[in-house]
Amino acid sequence: MTLPVPNPARTCLVTGASSGIGAEIAALLAARGLGVTLVARREAKLRVLAEELASKYGIRAEVIVADLTDEASRSHIVSELASRDLVVNVLVNNAGLSTMGAVQNGDVAGELAMVRTDVEAVVHLCTALLPGMVERRSGSILNVASTAAFQPLPGQAGYGASKAFVLSYSHAIRAELRGSGVTVTTLCPGPVDTGFGQAAGLSDEEANDSLPKFMWVPVEAVAAAAVAGMDAGRAVVIPGIANKVGAASGWLTPRRLIVPLLAKRHPALKH
Numbered sequence: 001m002t003l004p005v006p007n008p009a010r011t012c013l014v015t016g017a018s019s020g021i022g023a024e025i026a027a028l029l030a031a032r033g034l035g036v037t038l039v040a041r042r043e044a045k046l047r048v049l050a051e052e053l054a055s056k057y058g059i060r061a062e063v064i065v066a067d068l069t070d071e072a073s074r075s076h077i078v079s080e081l082a083s084r085d086l087v088v089n090v091l092v093n094n095a096g097l098s099t100m101g102a103v104q105n106g107d108v109a110g111e112l113a114m115v116r117t118d119v120e121a122v123v124h125l126c127t128a129l130l131p132g133m134v135e136r137r138s139g140s141i142l143n144v145a146s147t148a149a150f151q152p153l154p155g156q157a158g159y160g161a162s163k164a165f166v167l168s169y170s171h172a173i174r175a176e177l178r179g180s181g182v183t184v185t186t187l188c189p190g191p192v193d194t195g196f197g198q199a200a201g202l203s204d205e206e207a208n209d210s211l212p213k214f215m216w217v218p219v220e221a222v223a224a225a226a227v228a229g230m231d232a233g234r235a236v237v238i239p240g241i242a243n244k245v246g247a248a249s250g251w252l253t254p255r256r257l258i259v260p261l262l263a264k265r266h267p268a269l270k271h
Contacts, residue, residue: 002140002183002233004089006033006239008060011086013037013077013129015068015121016095018045018196020039021144021187024223025092027053035060037086039077040095041067062086068095068121069113089136090230092165093122094144098159100268111158118162130182140230147190147243150252152259155266163188167236174235183233187226189192190243191216215242222248253259 003041006011016022028037030053038046043065050061064080067073081088096118099110111199122143133139146159148168149234153160167186191218217240231235238244250258263269 002232003029003032003227004138004140006035006059007089008035009085009087010089011035011037011062011081012090012092012200013039013081013088013125014092014094015125015142017049018042021189021192021219021223021226022094023049023090024219025094025142025226028223028227029090029092030057030059030061031056033060034058034090035086037062037064037081037088039052039064039066039068041065050235069116070177071120071124074121074124074128077125077126087132087136089133089138090140090142091125092128092142092144093125094142095121096144096146096162098156100156102155102269103157106158115162118159119165119251122166122169123215126169127251129208130177133182134177134180139182141170141173141182141184142187142226142230143184144187144189145170147188147238147247147250149188150247151253151262152255153266154263155260155268183230185226185228185230185234186236187222187245188236188247189217189222190238190240190246192219194219212242215240215246217243253269 012034014022014026014036017026018040026038030036034051038050040046046063050063054061055164064075097114099114101104105259143166145166149163170184170186187248222239225237225239238247
């Protein structure tokens with residue numbers, strides 16, 4: 001078991017915790033008696049969830065409002081934790097977003113916001129919080145990538161590349177941390193009905209038609225697999241048998257074959 005025992009001075013920092021996978025993971029950690037610090041931009045939703053978790057599980061639930069695209073705002077997370085005398089022993093880098101469509105038609109600000117959230121924020125928080133974990137010889141990190149990490153993804157080029165970075169980065173720091181008492185797990189979900197596709201610009205119909213129904217995994221099951229994987233100290237968690245097969249196929253199939261096929265199927269490139 002690698003997840004820590006409850007301690008009122010310790011907390012599980014969960015980014016992107018206002019909804020979806022982040023909110024579900026926060027609830028599962030709280031159910032284990034672990035304090036949580038919820039981070040996102042939507043304060044009202046964070047406070048509702050924090051109050052619910054504190055009331056239901058009797059844990060310390062904190063809220064920090066932050067824009068993960070902004071370096072100063074990310075630094076504020078770290079300083080705010082110190083001001084509240086909280087030590088992070090579980091870090092869940094869950095916040096993420098995607099753009100849709102060909103890069104030639106993309107918006108510069110939107111593309112950079114995606115990279116800052118999906119890549120910069122992961123690096124920033126890992127680099128800031130890992131030294132304390134190593135010093136205490138205890139800690140767990142969950143970095144949320146995607147099955148998009150296993151092959152290029154035309155129509156979401158920056159997103160696929162960002163998640164490939166997260167997967168590679170997580171494997172590397174996991175090796176660096178061997179014997180330190182700190183574990184790193186990468187969650188690579190396939191399609192999950194969390195409103196992620198809609199936020200990126202896909203309609204419900206396009207999101208649901210983009211991948212076969214049997215590949216979709218409920219958000220509750222994804223979160224449960226993530227927490228179980230952290231607790232077991234696993235390197236990679238891919239929820240759903242179909243997604244495991246798809247990830248392996250994406251990794252092993254020659255790029256000259258799979259990339260044109262993905263480009264042809266992606267709903268953002270059909271018009």
